[in-house]
Amino acid sequence: MTARIGVIGGSGVYEIDGLEGAEWQTVETPWGPPSDQILTGRLGGVEMAFLPRHGRGHVHSPSSVPYRANIDALKRLGVRDVIAVSACGSFREAMAPGDFVIVDQFIDRTFERVKSFFGTGCVAHVSLAHPTCARLSALCAEAAAGDVRVHAKGTYLAMEGPQFSTLAESRMYRDHWGADVIGMTGMPEAKLAREAELCYASVAMVTDYDCWHPDHDAVDVAVVIRTLTANSKNAKHLVTQLPALLTDRPETCPCGCDRALDFALMTAPEKRDAALVAKLDAVAGRVLAG
Ligand SMILES: CSC[C@H]1O[C@H](OP(=O)(O)O)[C@H](O)[C@@H]1O
Numbered sequence: 001m002t003a004r005i006g007v008i009g010g011s012g013v014y015e016i017d018g019l020e021g022a023e024w025q026t027v028e029t030p031w032g033p034p035s036d037q038i039l040t041g042r043l044g045g046v047e048m049a050f051l052p053r054h055g056r057g058h059v060h061s062p063s064s065v066p067y068r069a070n071i072d073a074l075k076r077l078g079v080r081d082v083i084a085v086s087a088c089g090s091f092r093e094a095m096a097p098g099d100f101v102i103v104d105q106f107i108d109r110t111f112e113r114v115k116s117f118f119g120t121g122c123v124a125h126v127s128l129a130h131p132t133c134a135r136l137s138a139l140c141a142e143a144a145a146g147d148v149r150v151h152a153k154g155t156y157l158a159m160e161g162p163q164f165s166t167l168a169e170s171r172m173y174r175d176h177w178g179a180d181v182i183g184m185t186g187m188p189e190a191k192l193a194r195e196a197e198l199c200y201a202s203v204a205m206v207t208d209y210d211c212w213h214p215d216h217d218a219v220d221v222a223v224v225i226r227t228l229t230a231n232s233k234n235a236k237h238l239v240t241q242l243p244a245l246l247t248d249r250p251e252t253c254p255c256g257c258d259r260a261l262d263f264a265l266m267t268a269p270e271k272r273d274a275a276l277v278a279k280l281d282a283v284a285g286r287v288l289a290g
């Protein structure tokens, strides 16, 4: 079967080309407005939905991105597979600027963001042991292949920002925490996608060596944008390859992403907050309805 594919574009990626019947749609959610309108259309006969994470014109900072609204809006549009694209710094010599890293693990160091759809009156605890979808991640690695070097896995350190890291932090993440790449937006996006039972893959495009590398200047925005611009064709290539790879999508995900809430809800049905349950219609309607 075909399924609608959602793409979240990061810094430097504010639209995607080549969509048939392209239309920017306004989507309302119970969590407020998403970062921007969502660009919908067909690519290779498959329904696509594209959302620029920071909004067109880069309006939202990593801390102010409306992560809950973004994930809810994509689910409301019928998206089941989310490919999140982001710029990142690298802690590994072998993960060089221009390379793509298919993130399979996260360390969440963010602290100023709402990280769950659930809360008082409807408590849920989903598993995050494997925060990305292995099926979708493998397909992203395949879709990215071409002129770009792709690393099939990597640990992404999500920092609050908006300032870049100090040298002491950079060394700590690299030498002691085992992080491979660093960015400011991977969390809570991945957590929320799991709560919403969406398959989520994270494609991190390396733009710099942060500030630890003795032979490279410390990261700044100019370097990030220069590297992203030089490699934009590789990001476009990835997106155009996705539909063909996802036409035979299994009805249920073998990784279980689409059943993440099966054993997660804790609040007794008679104790649930009706207003919160109503807000969860798109995210958790499968397990809450009825
Ligand atoms: C423009 S440099 C810092 C900025 O770039 C990354 O954005 P995104 O993850 O949305 O591609 C990083 O996380 C920061 O938000």
Ligand SMILES: Nc1ncnc2[nH]cnc12
Residues within 6 Å of the ligand: 087, 088, 089, 090, 159, 164, 165, 182, 183, 184, 207, 208, 209, 210, 211, 219, 224
């Ligand atoms: N070094 C870095 N740290 C945090 N976010 C980034 N985005 C791109 N490069 C980054």
